Amino acid sequence: MTTDTFIQPFKSVANYFSRIGRDVTSVIERDPAARSKLEVMLVYSGLHAIWIHRITHWLWQRDIRFLARWFSQAARWLTGIEIHPGATIGPGFFIDHGMGVVIGETAEIGADVTLYHGVTLGGTSLNKGKRHPTIGDRVVIGAGAKVLGAIEIGADSRVGANAVVVKSVPENSVVVGVPGQNVRRSQPTPNIDLNHTSLPDILGVTLKELLQRVDELESRVEGHTDEHDHIHAPQDESWVGADFSI
């Protein structure tokens, strides 16, 4: 037995605990409700899920797969977060709240990624190969968003709450809607950007502008304006209910 074989397990354990330190720091940086390191370690289910995942992933890589999956299910029952032992996760990963998160076997997650509760990194192909997404560094994925298939979300992108993403998007994208419309940001953000509420209303804004353009075209072509027959663009951000019979 070489000294290396002897020392290796201790190194692994030391490494495991050093990453726990980074995890806790990640939470404190990204959640204004976090109050102290001890509290964070005890009450953040997202951390518990990641810590258990590091163990199940270690088992999975050593082909102790049944036990790995069983632990991963135990973690789901404890935390509401289901991470397949095969998933590859980078440093500084933060899952906030976390209930209902599902991360598939061939998902790959870069550094400093943030997921909120209800996020799925899923796959649907019956092929056993790569079938889950690859998430770039510093990506933030809003609550309830579903990212599906062997696609790539470019670094520094932001996925809005409840968006459904089924196509790859480049770096610095903002994806909104069901299915997701992709907007390239006018200027990249320097730091981690948790502002996933600043959602561009792509279809709504475009449709309102089109309504005005068609109104104008009609008045030109027909020589008069037609005020009452059509749905018109909302004046004060509210559409008029009578048009939609509610």
Added chain:
Amino acid sequence: MTTDTFIQPFKSVANYFSRIGRDVTSVIERDPAARSKLEVMLVYSGLHAIWIHRITHWLWQRDIRFLARWFSQAARWLTGIEIHPGATIGPGFFIDHGMGVVIGETAEIGADVTLYHGVTLGGTSLNKGKRHPTIGDRVVIGAGAKVLGAIEIGADSRVGANAVVVKSVPENSVVVGVPGQNVRRSQPTPNIDLNHTSLPDILGVTLKELLQRVDELESRVEGHTDEHDHIHAPQDESWVGADFSI
């Protein structure tokens, strides 16, 4: 020790149990599957979460914050519902099913509000001040909807299932879509309105009408109709699959 100091704890406890009575009545009024008071008290996770929240909120206000958060996490594990101890909740609050609900620290909820499972009242600012929504009286928020930021949902509004709301809406609004389109109701409803399935299809209906208007404009301007080249408004509520390659 004055008589008041002596009596106060008993008053608080009596008050606690009187509110439990109102909670149970709220469930029976709003869920047709509810069968008896005893059953409701034993099987409704939403009630258990609210009862534990009343305790954690009491602790939070008295600065026993670590214990408050720890109890709140225990409630999440028991019920699937995560209510921050700091959240302010009015009387007659009803959470149906509840799995995946997240209510943030500075959320404020009025009287007789109904939430379904998967609803988030969340915040994303890194600012520690008010960063979660204020929900007006009698608002109903459908399953999976995300209400994000320090915004206000006016009284008697209805938020559709899976909607994402990031802007304040006035009273009597109906919000639908991702991100949410807001419709002002033509007529307010007198009682609590659980009919969150009656969702106006704002963008779909508007787009169908626009397609017809542009068809007509083109036939006027170009002197002929063009039947085959464009996507046309659906005749029988179904869009034609060939246009979208499925």
Added chain:
Amino acid sequence: MTTDTFIQPFKSVANYFSRIGRDVTSVIERDPAARSKLEVMLVYSGLHAIWIHRITHWLWQRDIRFLARWFSQAARWLTGIEIHPGATIGPGFFIDHGMGVVIGETAEIGADVTLYHGVTLGGTSLNKGKRHPTIGDRVVIGAGAKVLGAIEIGADSRVGANAVVVKSVPENSVVVGVPGQNVRRSQPTPNIDLNHTSLPDILGVTLKELLQRVDELESRVEGHTDEHDHIHAPQDESWVGADFSI
């Protein structure tokens, strides 16, 4: 006591275990991450929920309703899946992942249906009669989708992730969006079709085409093209951020 009365319970139990066999086969056919029958039986929460539902449904039909609901709540706590004991479920039913699934009292589910996590088959009417959906054979419902009301989803249909369906759709439909837009498939699929990521972007594609048509109409009517003032259809699948102020 006739022989029949004596034999019946054994038949029921034998039948119960024979259906468990079919359940396990359903999982192996539809989840590429499934590795062995034993593993599937131990780690698939969806199976545990269905097995408990068969028992609670048996109790419910025999009017042992309090116990039925209590067991169903216990199953929710164990699995994150809430199936009302009254719901009627066909053979070959598969719930993948399952956290947050809610199936209502009067829901009816055909043969070989697949649900992902976060799916709701819900009702909102205060009427105690039929108020939840009827799901046809071989339907696949994507993660987070909400199907609401006493509507019918035709056989072989596919509901996209996070879609909200509040109207009946015919056989072979594909439903996408919030609220759901319905597309009739150009050609039915022969086998079970789990490809719920292939989502047609109905409103986005239609809107992009309309933008081009209105651009062209304007240049005809006004005699010149107007390059800078309007939102234009995206060239490379990304909308331009400046138009939406992000």
